[in-house]
Structure formats: C-alpha cells, structure tokens
Amino acid sequence: GEDVEQSLFLSVREGDSSVINCTYTDSSSTYLYWYKQEPGAGLQLLTYIFSNMDMKQDQRLTVLLNKKDKHLSLRIADTQTGDSAIYFCAERTDSWGKLQFGAGTQVVVTP
Amino acid sequence: ETGVTQSPTHLIKTRGQQVTLRCSSQSGHNTVSWYQQALGQGPQFIFQYYREEENGRGNFPPRFSGLQFPNYSSELNVNALELDDSALYLCASSPRGVGELFFGEGSRLTVL
Numbered sequence: 001g002e003d004v005e006q007s008l009f010l011s012v013r014e015g016d017s018s019v020i021n022c023t024y025t026d027s028s029s030t031y032l033y034w035y036k037q038e039p040g041a042g043l044q045l046l047t048y049i050f051s052n053m054d055m056k057q058d059q060r061l062t063v064l065l066n067k068k069d070k071h072l073s074l075r076i077a078d079t080q081t082g083d084s085a086i087y088f089c090a091e092r093t094d095s096w097g098k099l100q101f102g103a104g105t106q107v108v109v110t111p
Numbered sequence: 112e113t114g115v116t117q118s119p120t121h122l123i124k125t126r127g128q129q130v131t132l133r134c135s136s137q138s139g140h141n142t143v144s145w146y147q148q149a150l151g152q153g154p155q156f157i158f159q160y161y162r163e164e165e166n167g168r169g170n171f172p173p174r175f176s177g178l179q180f181p182n183y184s185s186e187l188n189v190n191a192l193e194l195d196d197s198a199l200y201l202c203a204s205s206p207r208g209v210g211e212l213f214f215g216e217g218s219r220l221t222v223l
Contacts, residue, residue: 042117048210050210088154097159097205
C-alpha cells in the first residue's frame with residue numbers, strides 16, 4: 001500500500017462525525033473505494049466513487065474526491081459504536097480487479 | 112451477504128507443505144482476484160482471472176498459482192509454504208468494467 005496513504009488511528013465520540021482521509025498517487029485511477037473490516041472478518045464494501053465525480057452521498061456516508069490533490073475522504077455522520085473498525089481506502093487503475101490499498105485507519109468510537 | 116464464499120475459513124499447515132484455497136464468486140461476476148493480508152497491513156494484490164485466464168499479477172513468486180473454472184469459481188494454490196505466508200487470503204469478484212468489487216470473508220492460513 002505504499003502508493004495509498006492513510007492516517008493510522010482516529011478516535012471519535014459517539015454521535016459526532018468522523019472524517020477519514022486518504023491520499024493516492026496514480027492519476028489514472030478509475031474508481032476509489034472505502035472498505036470496512038471488523039476483527040477477524042473480510043472486507044465490507046462501504047462505497048466507491050468513479051474518478052469523474054467529486055462527491056457521493058449514501059445515507060450516513062459522504063465521499064469527497066479532490067482529483068487535483070489526489071485526496072479522498074470518507075465522512076461518517078452520527079458515528080455509532082458499531083462503526084468501530086478498520087477502514088481501508090483503495091484505488092483501482094484497471095477495468096479488472098486490481099486494487100492498491102492503504103494500510104488502514106483504525107477508528108475507535110467512544111461513548 | 113456479498114455472495115462471495117471462500118473455503119476453508121481457517122487452516123494450519125507446516126513449512127514446505129502445499130495449500131489450496133477456494134472461492135466461489137458472486138453470480139454473474141466473471142472476474143476474480145486474490146489478495147494476501149498480513150496481520151496489521153492492507154491487502155496486497157496477488158493475481159486476477161478473467162474467463163479462466165490470468166491477466167494481472169502482483170509481486171508474488173511463482174509458487175503462488177491459481178485457476179479459474181468455467182463457472183467463474185477459483186482456486187489459489189501455494190507451494191513450498193513459508194512462515195511468512197501466514198495471512199488472511201481474500202478473494203474478490205466483480206463484473207468486468209463495473210465499479211462494485213466484493214470480497215469474501217477470507218481464509219486464514221497459519222504456517223508453523
């Protein structure tokens with residue numbers, strides 16, 4: 001995941017908004033993804049954004065894409081304890097299935 | 112939930128042995144990719160298959176090999192296991208060219 005960088009840890013209070021940030025390097029990325037991983041589990045696709053979009057909203061989730069700065073963010077509104085997990089940012093540069101992942105951001109939600 | 116199923120869920124092997132991991136892709140998905148996730152790290156791309164042909168490979172040695180079958184299910188084979196092969200192996204499927212890419216729950220391999 002050297003080409004995709006994320007902060008390693010985020011602590012947030014229940015009910016607040018969380019913002020997880022990610023930077024990537026490949027300007028030819030076609031899609032950018034956010035996945036959630038809970039302990040001992042696989043990756044759950046939260047949302048993804050096509051590279052020609054700036055924003056995508058899906059219920060509590062808002063994705064912002066700044067192509068100029070190669071910056072992607074995920075905002076979770078009204079964060080709940082069930083949102084505690086590791087969140088991975090990933091970029092896709094082909095039309096197949098090759099993703100480049102970041103190292104993940106551990107989100108801890110406190111009451 | 113995602114329709115991607117993997118087996119076995121857990122297994123333990125010793126150094127030098129061989130292992131086969133299996134993946135059934137989501138219905139209608141003709142592209143399968145495999146990833147290795149070491150503890151505390153993000154997943155690393157191993158290879159991907161489209162219509163039974165390997166069409167992309169990451170930085171993994173030839174002892175990592177795979178197959179895709181006509182029903183789009185897939186296998187990952189690892190020969191001459193090393194301690195560093197201990198990891199969660201994830202399979203993902205997608206329709207070619209479309210955004211959604213779904214992962215299974217993974218197979219956790221421990222090499223002793």
